[in-house]
Amino acid sequence: MKKIGKGIAAGFYPSGMSGGGDSSQAMVKVQPDGSAVVTVGSCDIGQGCKTIMAQITAEVLGIDYEAVKVVNDDTDNCPLSFGTFASRVTYVDGLATKMAAEDARRILFEIAAVMLECSEDVLEAVDSQIRVKGNPDKSLSIGEVAGAGTFGMRKFILGLGHYMRDPAAMDPETCECDPFCTLAWAASFAEVEVDTETGEVEILRLVNSYDVGKAMNPTHLEGQIDGGATMGVGAAMSENLHPFFPSLEFQPDNLGDYAIPTTMDVPDMESVIYECPSTNGPYGAKGIGEMTANTPGPAIVNAIHDAVGIWITNLPATPEKVLRALDAKGA
Amino acid sequence: MHTLELTVNGQTCRVEVGLKTTLLEVLRDKLYITSPKVGCNTGDCGTCSVLLDGVLVRSCITNALSVQGKSVTTLEGITEPGDIHPLQKAFHEHYGSQCGFCTPGMILASKALLDVNPSPTRDEVKQALSGNLCRCTGYVKIIDSVLAAADEMKS
Numbered sequence: 001m002k003k004i005g006k007g008i009a010a011g012f013y014p015s016g017m018s019g020g021g022d023s024s025q026a027m028v029k030v031q032p033d034g035s036a037v038v039t040v041g042s043c044d045i046g047q048g049c050k051t052i053m054a055q056i057t058a059e060v061l062g063i064d065y066e067a068v069k070v071v072n073d074d075t076d077n078c079p080l081s082f083g084t085f086a087s088r089v090t091y092v093d094g095l096a097t098k099m100a101a102e103d104a105r106r107i108l109f110e111i112a113a114v115m116l117e118c119s120e121d122v123l124e125a126v127d128s129q130i131r132v133k134g135n136p137d138k139s140l141s142i143g144e145v146a147g148a149g150t151f152g153m154r155k156f157i158l159g160l161g162h163y164m165r166d167p168a169a170m171d172p173e174t175c176e177c178d179p180f181c182t183l184a185w186a187a188s189f190a191e192v193e194v195d196t197e198t199g200e201v202e203i204l205r206l207v208n209s210y211d212v213g214k215a216m217n218p219t220h221l222e223g224q225i226d227g228g229a230t231m232g233v234g235a236a237m238s239e240n241l242h243p244f245f246p247s248l249e250f251q252p253d254n255l256g257d258y259a260i261p262t263t264m265d266v267p268d269m270e271s272v273i274y275e276c277p278s279t280n281g282p283y284g285a286k287g288i289g290e291m292t293a294n295t296p297g298p299a300i301v302n303a304i305h306d307a308v309g310i311w312i313t314n315l316p317a318t319p320e321k322v323l324r325a326l327d328a329k330g331a
Numbered sequence: 332m333h334t335l336e337l338t339v340n341g342q343t344c345r346v347e348v349g350l351k352t353t354l355l356e357v358l359r360d361k362l363y364i365t366s367p368k369v370g371c372n373t374g375d376c377g378t379c380s381v382l383l384d385g386v387l388v389r390s391c392i393t394n395a396l397s398v399q400g401k402s403v404t405t406l407e408g409i410t411e412p413g414d415i416h417p418l419q420k421a422f423h424e425h426y427g428s429q430c431g432f433c434t435p436g437m438i439l440a441s442k443a444l445l446d447v448n449p450s451p452t453r454d455e456v457k458q459a460l461s462g463n464l465c466r467c468t469g470y471v472k473i474i475d476s477v478l479a480a481a482d483e484m485k486s
């Protein structure tokens with residue numbers, strides 16, 4: 001008999017190292033033509049580091065995204081970064097990049113203030129221009145400012161940024177401390193169909209919702225949520241490093257044996273993005289990279305329980321485990 | 332050593348190969364064509380996929396001498412140099428690629444599908460890509476990209 005069940009799981013996740021102390025630096029150099037080069041030390045493993053750093057720089061300098069180049073390909077030459085892990089790049093490197101871009105913009109304003117004969121604090125950078133707030137006629141293109149600054153005034157328009165949260169101090173009496181930069185929140189909802197004769201579980205629907213603070217790039221974000229959810233589906237349904245644990249024999253040693261999900265194993269998925277800004281992240285953003293794999297598994301296990309009343313406490317939920325649990329329950 | 336003559340992306344090539352050399356080794360190590368990736372090297376992941384006389388094959392488990400005189404197309408050869416294929420455009424626009432390691436194989440598998448079925452359903456796309464593994468995207472945006480490319484190629 002086939003039975004349908006629904007399950008929910010929720011979680012939270014910090015951005016960056018819990019306890020603080022992880023560091024990222026960034027450099028933003030404005031070229032004489034008004035384009036910008038960002039250099040950061042965190043690599044792009046497909047999560048979109050280059051895209052997000054370019055977006056932040058373009059936003060601060062008021063220039064086109066296409067006018068920003070991101071260099072992050074060699075940790076020998078790039079500024080310090082603790083690396084791409086702990087859902088930290090958008091948050092920590094993002095803050096460092098924002099500081100560096102603001103520092104570069106300050107130098108541009110110094111140059112433009114001389115050229116426009118005004119004070120630096122009345123200037124703004126928008127539409128590839130540096131202009132006087134409220135008086136758009138009094139403006140210069142960013143290329144004019146950068147060119148005149150570089151060649152006329154011998155300026156080096158290089159902004160520097162360094163973000164590091166102080167290591168969290170702990171009260172020795174109460175152990176109280178404030179270890180997190182920020183927390184992102186998540187919930188997954190799964191609907192499954194369990195075949196009580198074969199033990200097979202089919203995921204009919206999976207909805208994943210995330211509080212991301214600020215969706216810096218909604219398309220990338222959906223991609224990251226889908227990808228993480230698929231890892232969660234794999235962990236829940238098929239991936240097993242030690243099928244005969246505690247014996248470590250027969251562990252899979254190729255992609256044919258270690259069964260990550262294929263297109264046929266991924267259910268219809270839906271992403272719900274919720275924006276509750278963090279107080280100190282760049283534009284309110286939080287990191288959700290790692291947590292996207294966490295909630296789908298428990299939601300699926302809860303849905304199996306809802307369907308047939310068994311608890312799978314050892315993933316993956318293979319047909320064999322489901323059948324054994326049904327037997328034990330006497331169903 | 333044996334002489335293998337084959338056509339790769341329209342160009343005739345002649346290379347010296349051993350009895351156990353694979354097509355993937357010929358492409359990457361002899362001809363320096365690097366879009367077919369070395370993933371599992373056991374035929375499980377699909378990132379080494381190429382088109383052999385228009386049919387999708389896994390070059391890592393294709394013996395080089397078995398393609399004597401045949402025509403191989405890799406990602407580099409699906410358009411003229413400098414052009415961009417509608418599938419490449421769609422993968423770009425719909426974020427069908429994250430780390431990019433599976434992308435050459437995904438695009439060739441998609442092309443093999445669209446060549447025989449220009450209006451696939453979502454399920455047919457899933458079926459056609461089921462032999463190509465991706466660890467980043469969850470496949471959703473890859474499938475979106477293929478369907479968008481199919482629409483564009485029809486219009």
